[in-house]
Amino acid sequence: MIDGSKALGSDIAITERERLDGTLSTENHRLATLLLRTRGYVGLRNALPIEFVARLRLAFSDVLQECLRRRDSSNITPREVEGAVFWERKYRLRIFPKLVAPFSDPILIANSFVSPILETLLGHDYCCKFVSSDTCMKGAILQSPHRDIEFYNGQPPQGYFVNVPLMECGLHNGPLEVWPGGSHLWDAQLFERYQMAPFVQDDRNGPIEDFVERFNSEKVVLSPGTILVRDPGMWHRGTPNPTEEPRTMLTMGMFRRSYSFDYGDPFYNLNKDSFNALDQRVKKRFEYAFHWNSLLYWRQKARKRFRRSNDTRQRVS
Ligand SMILES: O=C(O)CCC(=O)C(=O)O
Numbered sequence: 001m002i003d004g005s006k007a008l009g010s011d012i013a014i015t016e017r018e019r020l021d022g023t024l025s026t027e028n029h030r031l032a033t034l035l036l037r038t039r040g041y042v043g044l045r046n047a048l049p050i051e052f053v054a055r056l057r058l059a060f061s062d063v064l065q066e067c068l069r070r071r072d073s074s075n076i077t078p079r080e081v082e083g084a085v086f087w088e089r090k091y092r093l094r095i096f097p098k099l100v101a102p103f104s105d106p107i108l109i110a111n112s113f114v115s116p117i118l119e120t121l122l123g124h125d126y127c128c129k130f131v132s133s134d135t136c137m138k139g140a141i142l143q144s145p146h147r148d149i150e151f152y153n154g155q156p157p158q159g160y161f162v163n164v165p166l167m168e169c170g171l172h173n174g175p176l177e178v179w180p181g182g183s184h185l186w187d188a189q190l191f192e193r194y195q196m197a198p199f200v201q202d203d204r205n206g207p208i209e210d211f212v213e214r215f216n217s218e219k220v221v222l223s224p225g226t227i228l229v230r231d232p233g234m235w236h237r238g239t240p241n242p243t244e245e246p247r248t249m250l251t252m253g254m255f256r257r258s259y260s261f262d263y264g265d266p267f268y269n270l271n272k273d274s275f276n277a278l279d280q281r282v283k284k285r286f287e288y289a290f291h292w293n294s295l296l297y298w299r300q301k302a303r304k305r306f307r308r309s310n311d312t313r314q315r316v317s
Contacts, residue, residue, distance in 0.1 A: 011043025039181045040234030053224040055102045057166040085268040090202045091139035096268035110281035128285035129253040130264030136174040136241045144205035145212040148232035151188035159255035165222040174241030175219040
């Protein structure tokens with residue numbers, strides 16, 4: 001049961017020296033990489049200046065207001081509004097802001113503490129598939145524990161999600177609940193054999209709930225300034241937010257260049273002009289989508305129609 005849950009207290013605090021250097025010490029780089037790879041998540045405290053998060057929050061609140069104005073909970077397909085593409089599933093909004101300042105800032109998308117960890121685990125040429133939000137509103141249900149990515153089946157993780165809380169994301173407003181570690185030991189065959197469905201999010205899923213709740217979970221408390229990096233293969237779920245204020249963390253999907261993730265779309269965030277205006281460090285993560293000679297560019301095009309209709313169902317195909 002979730003009674004055993006505890007708040008995240010095991011993140012890595014970025015030191016003053018690291019902040020001045022703009023990079024992790026060798027020891028913290030090693031620790032963060034090991035934790036992410038084996039435990040499934042790592043929190044980096046003070047990785048972003050509070051003033052920058054305040055700018056993000058202000059800019060996001062305009063986009064959120066627009067989405068709420070245009071909201072139609074009977075229509076779960078992606079909708080284009082000024083400043084974003086979004087959809088809603090059961091009081092959870094997924095908002096993909098257009099990548100103009102401050103959302104396009106390299107401190108967010110190519111953060112100098114996070115990027116080296118991802119380069120170690122995903123390769124130097126890893127890609128950003130989307131910049132989105134997990135916005136949980138009053139009325140959202142306790143999700144079923146789920147994975148956001150297919151089983152790795154002996155392969156190393158194929159991607160990581162980077163979460164940036166825009167406000168206090170605490171026990172009071174629907175924290176993310178995680179089941180740390182171990183998922184690298186699990187493979188698809190056993191789940192298929194017992195007809196267990198590990199990707200259901202916004203509905204009840206009795207067999208999985210009964211199974212996963214026998215492992216200890218943690219509720220992740222995130223303060224502005226912290227960046228959480230997590231393995232989408234780690235079991236997790238969203239919890240209800242009883243407050244009137246929607247709770248938002250930004251969610252960026254970073255993947256190996258060779259991996260095609262069937263959720264989100266860089267064109268929700270960017271077009272050719274806004275891509276051309278990006279800082280070089282951010283551009284590097286999106287260029288696969290804009291260069292006709294990249295394999296992912298063609299995969300992207302070929303699967304676009306299918307993916308857009310698939311997006312609103314689950315985070316994994
Ligand atoms: O909003 C959250 O806390 C997490 C939501 C989530 O896990 C999901 O929708 O996959």
